[in-house]
Amino acid sequence: MDFTRSDFPEGFQFAAATSSYQIEGHSFGGAGKTHWDTFAATPGNVVRAEHGDIACDHYHRWEEDLDLMQAMGLDAYRFSTSWARVLPDGRGTPNQEGLDFYDRLVDGMLARGLNPMVTLYHWELPVALADLGGWRNPDISHWLADYATVIMERIGDRVFSAAPINEPWCVAWLSHFMGHHAPGLRDIRAAAHAMHHVLTGHGRAIQAMRALGVKNLGAVCNFEYAHPADDTPQAAVAAQLYDGHYNRFFLGGLFHGAYPQDVMQGLAPHMPKGWENDFALIGQPLDWCGLNYYTCKRIAPTDGAWPAHTEVAGPLPKTQMGWEIYPDGLHHFLGWVHENYTKGLPLYVTENGMAHPDQIGVPDQARIDYLNAHVGAARRAIKDGVPVAGYTFWSLLDNYEWALGYEKRFGLIHVDFDTLDRTPKASYHALAKALAR
Numbered sequence: 001m002d003f004t005r006s007d008f009p010e011g012f013q014f015a016a017a018t019s020s021y022q023i024e025g026h027s028f029g030g031a032g033k034t035h036w037d038t039f040a041a042t043p044g045n046v047v048r049a050e051h052g053d054i055a056c057d058h059y060h061r062w063e064e065d066l067d068l069m070q071a072m073g074l075d076a077y078r079f080s081t082s083w084a085r086v087l088p089d090g091r092g093t094p095n096q097e098g099l100d101f102y103d104r105l106v107d108g109m110l111a112r113g114l115n116p117m118v119t120l121y122h123w124e125l126p127v128a129l130a131d132l133g134g135w136r137n138p139d140i141s142h143w144l145a146d147y148a149t150v151i152m153e154r155i156g157d158r159v160f161s162a163a164p165i166n167e168p169w170c171v172a173w174l175s176h177f178m179g180h181h182a183p184g185l186r187d188i189r190a191a192a193h194a195m196h197h198v199l200t201g202h203g204r205a206i207q208a209m210r211a212l213g214v215k216n217l218g219a220v221c222n223f224e225y226a227h228p229a230d231d232t233p234q235a236a237v238a239a240q241l242y243d244g245h246y247n248r249f250f251l252g253g254l255f256h257g258a259y260p261q262d263v264m265q266g267l268a269p270h271m272p273k274g275w276e277n278d279f280a281l282i283g284q285p286l287d288w289c290g291l292n293y294y295t296c297k298r299i300a301p302t303d304g305a306w307p308a309h310t311e312v313a314g315p316l317p318k319t320q321m322g323w324e325i326y327p328d329g330l331h332h333f334l335g336w337v338h339e340n341y342t343k344g345l346p347l348y349v350t351e352n353g354m355a356h357p358d359q360i361g362v363p364d365q366a367r368i369d370y371l372n373a374h375v376g377a378a379r380r381a382i383k384d385g386v387p388v389a390g391y392t393f394w395s396l397l398d399n400y401e402w403a404l405g406y407e408k409r410f411g412l413i414h415v416d417f418d419t420l421d422r423t424p425k426a427s428y429h430a431l432a433k434a435l436a437r
């Protein structure tokens with residue numbers, strides 16, 4: 001690696017991230033069914049109809065996984081708790097086995113010197129709540145807050161940080177407007193409702209955790225740099241609107257008490273009743289903000305209905321996902337979020353990494369290069385005065401990449417999905433060397 005720990009401020013947190021449905025194995029330990037189970041069971045939604053029943057079997061192999069993080073020299077582990085494991089019906093009676101699992105996991109992290117960074121919702125909505133409309137139903141903010149209370153009463157005294165929801169854009173837009181993720185809707189009214197309810201849910205969950213005395217609460221959003229596909233004014237407008245619904249909408253709600261006007265031109269007629277009155281709830285004071293960053297997009301105008309834009313291929317080298325490698329975007333967003341929204345709050349890179357068709361015994365030099373370039377972008381932001389407080393690699397393990405199944409390998413550790421054997425990759429060893437004290 002081009003960096004070592006000593007290039008970063010004292011207390012800087014290097015972490016690896018995963019999420020519950022992507023690694024745990026949801027057929028174990030009394031977890032309820034999630035909308036990803038039914039989405040994956042519907043033909044055409046997920047490559048080879050793959051699902052999270054076993055995933056990386058982290059539910060049984062968590063000690064080995066924590067040992068690997070400790071051996072790598074990480075400071076923290078960003079993980080998520082599964083709503084459906086804690087509350088199999090989404091509400092009501094908790095699954096004690098599930099609570100015990102997260103209790104053991106948090107104690108296991110602390111015993112190994114890893115700070116637990118928890119996310120409450122990384123997309124595994126219990127089917128009972130999906131049946132009630134899921135993120136389209138305004139009551140979801142109360143359901144999420146109740147779930148936050150149940151899980152945090154158990155582990156909230158020992159976590160380093162907590163965020164309610166991972167990547168609101170994916171929960172709302174990707175899943176309710178583009179239909180790529182569960183519940184697979186392509187409907188502007190559903191999307192507008194979900195866009196707003198992820199934020200009311202965030203606000204109420206923050207309130208619930210504050211009421212319990214949980215410390216260090218934040219929000220995690222994802223960002224993509226939107227380049228106009230060409231030099232025309234139409235492409236500039238298209239890219240600006242993409243930037244609006246992807247990058248500015250959620251931060252606007254969280255930090256400005258308003259949604260961007262360009263996005264509301266399309267969404268306003270479809271918003272839930274009374275949405276204008278929810279900004280005090282949404283804008284709960286936060287202690288930090290997390291940025292997930294992977295790539296940029298080239299946006300071109302179309303003749304279709306609002307938002308009348310589409311993605312086109314760009315010229316830069318790409319990852320296994322087909323995503324262009326553009327570290328300058330991370331540097332841009334760290335400075336831009338700090339200057340325009342968070343104004344001094346600690347910022348964490350809560351996800352960054354690349355998918356690569358890794359094979360055991362073949363060094364993943366491409367991932368080492370990718371991480372060097374992106375960590376370098378964060379270092380530049382720190383030099384500019386941006387208060388970046390941590391960097392999280394996605395992902396600890398190769399895992400279930402949602403609609404793309406198991407073939408997109410994001411891990412620092414290779415997982416053989418037949419034997420479930422873990423094998424650290426060259427990038428893991430390079431990071432271990434860089435992070436050694």
Ligand code: IFM
Nearest residue numbers: 019022167292351394401
């Ligand atoms: O695997 C996902 C993760 O669940 C959320 N952020 C992006 C990752 C890579 O696509």
